[in-house]
Amino acid sequence: MSEKQRIVIPGDLVSDDEAQRGDGTYVHDGSVYASLYGILNKREKIRVVPLSGKYIPTRRDVVVGFVKEVTFSNWIVDIRSPYDGLLHVSEYPKRIELDEMSAHLKIGEAVLVEVKEVDPMMKIELTMRDRRLRAIRSGRIVEISPSKVPRLIGHGGSMISLIKSKTDCSIVVGQNGRVWINGKACDEALAVEAIDKIERESHIPGLTERLGKFFNMEEKSSETIPTHPELEEEDEDKKNDTDNASESKIEENDVVVGSEEDDDSGGTNIEDDVCDSKEESGEGGNIMDELLE
Amino acid sequence: MTKPEKFITNGIRIDGRKPEELRPIKIEVGILDRADGSCYIEHGLNKVFAAVYGPREVHPRHMQKPTTAIVRFRYNMASFSVEERKRPGPDRRSTEVSKVSREAVEPVIFTEQFPKSTIDIFVEVLQADAGTRTVGINAASVALADAGIPMRGLVSACAVGKVDGELVLDLMKEEDNYGDADMPLAMTQTGETTLLQMDGNLTPEEFEKAIEMAQEGCKEIYELQKNALIERYKKDIKTEEETMVENKTQEETNDEVKSE
Numbered sequence: 001m002s003e004k005q006r007i008v009i010p011g012d013l014v015s016d017d018e019a020q021r022g023d024g025t026y027v028h029d030g031s032v033y034a035s036l037y038g039i040l041n042k043r044e045k046i047r048v049v050p051l052s053g054k055y056i057p058t059r060r061d062v063v064v065g066f067v068k069e070v071t072f073s074n075w076i077v078d079i080r081s082p083y084d085g086l087l088h089v090s091e092y093p094k095r096i097e098l099d100e101m102s103a104h105l106k107i108g109e110a111v112l113v114e115v116k117e118v119d120p121m122m123k124i125e126l127t128m129r130d131r132r133l134r135a136i137r138s139g140r141i142v143e144i145s146p147s148k149v150p151r152l153i154g155h156g157g158s159m160i161s162l163i164k165s166k167t168d169c170s171i172v173v174g175q176n177g178r179v180w181i182n183g184k185a186c187d188e189a190l191a192v193e194a195i196d197k198i199e200r201e202s203h204i205p206g207l208t209e210r211l212g213k214f215f216n217m218e219e220k221s222s223e224t225i226p227t228h229p230e231l232e233e234e235d236e237d238k239k240n241d242t243d244n245a246s247e248s249k250i251e252e253n254d255v256v257v258g259s260e261e262d263d264d265s266g267g268t269n270i271e272d273d274v275c276d277s278k279e280e281s282g283e284g285g286n287i288m289d290e291l292l293e
Numbered sequence: 294m295t296k297p298e299k300f301i302t303n304g305i306r307i308d309g310r311k312p313e314e315l316r317p318i319k320i321e322v323g324i325l326d327r328a329d330g331s332c333y334i335e336h337g338l339n340k341v342f343a344a345v346y347g348p349r350e351v352h353p354r355h356m357q358k359p360t361t362a363i364v365r366f367r368y369n370m371a372s373f374s375v376e377e378r379k380r381p382g383p384d385r386r387s388t389e390v391s392k393v394s395r396e397a398v399e400p401v402i403f404t405e406q407f408p409k410s411t412i413d414i415f416v417e418v419l420q421a422d423a424g425t426r427t428v429g430i431n432a433a434s435v436a437l438a439d440a441g442i443p444m445r446g447l448v449s450a451c452a453v454g455k456v457d458g459e460l461v462l463d464l465m466k467e468e469d470n471y472g473d474a475d476m477p478l479a480m481t482q483t484g485e486t487t488l489l490q491m492d493g494n495l496t497p498e499e500f501e502k503a504i505e506m507a508q509e510g511c512k513e514i515y516e517l518q519k520n521a522l523i524e525r526y527k528k529d530i531k532t533e534e535e536t537m538v539e540n541k542t543q544e545e546t547n548d549e550v551k552s553e
Contacts (some may be wrong), residue, residue: 005530007522007523007526007527009438009447009519009522010401010443010444010445010446010447011401011444011445011446011475011481011482011483019393024443026403026443026445028445030295033445033446035403035444035445036441036443036444037438037439037445038441038521050441051441051526052329052330052439052440052441053441053442054329054347054348054349054441056407057459058404080349082347082349082350082407082409082410083409083410084348084350120408121359121409122407122408122409122410147441149316194495202531203529203530204530205530219438
């Protein structure tokens, strides 16, 4: 399996057929070369799946952003890329007056938005005019490297559905690597741990298998504990500490947003929609998956 | 440090190398957590860090270009990097080295993919022993790849000099200080020269020969850079496979205990 998985560096010759050029490659003198440091994916098109890199917005991406500034008619949103996103008042789900803007979205608030348009000058226009988009006022947000997003979603959304079902959380993965975890009876800590595991080990083959094992171990350990609620809680905490030394590191990046004020019933549907749109636009999940499994 | 009487005796240099031999090189990738990409190189007695940030927003704003990314390169020597304490901060030499180094790596970066942004490269010399600008360029190019920045290829650099009237590859401190010439060269993997400087004197014939030698040296360094990048992830995969085997055997023993 490791034979199949070839790591390439910028400038490596990957094909002599110009027609095969895909993402992460460039053409010089009729041959295709890698332009990124990453894992080679050879199919009908040759692409290089990067191991690192910043998020560069493209149209129809769903991202999690933070409001950075409120101007005359726009919210300026930090979308974790070199370029700021602009959310115009008219893109807010309902009609609001200009002087009431900061009453609806304050500075520092988290929003789930879609990239509406990217122009060649990298002016990023965002929109919230879709029923699955909204301000984020509950749950928590964790950050992963944007290059690991396809892995976290998995082949046809398999990886993310596994985490969702095991933790009872609703999880929205922004293409910019910000992940929103939310839900009433939701094991947030476990979800965060699983996501962290994926981030650390995404380039190592057999990830799905290992994640399955990880959840099994969690289940086993909670079974062995006598049915005493207090004890159980204590043990969980300890386990999290020892199992995952880097846990505390994520906590720093975590943003716990508000309390559970508007956890409306349509929650689960919305999340699924987001995942679907990702598969259409990127199909990035499949690639890494087939490569590595 | 005093000038050695002879640089080359019986075809062997004062540190035991042949004229066309590089110093030992160790390259490590991705060692700084806060940077987007990083690299640490030990090249002989040189110890050099490179950190890459970006593409990111340009500050100050007026430096940004509407159609491409800008590349900024800061070469800096630590005050303890040389025998006599160096006064910290930028000086005429480091400003020059920063400029030529930026021009050495900029041509391979696809800057047009990131308009209005900047790619910042920081090179810190912890210990200097001649040829730090070439080591800085080698480290920077690996750090750029590690940061996931699209490039046409890596850049490799090394120097050729003249001591005792003979051309030698990759000068060390004594050879640099008391030698007759020093000529650093950087090139892309396709063989295009992106940096060429010289101090001292070479005849036209020597110059031709020196360029050939430097190119051979660069090719050797390129292989080391490439290996460092590939090994970084190979290592992870290997250790993971090992722990998986361990886990399996452990599970088996657990099962055995249970069945008993």
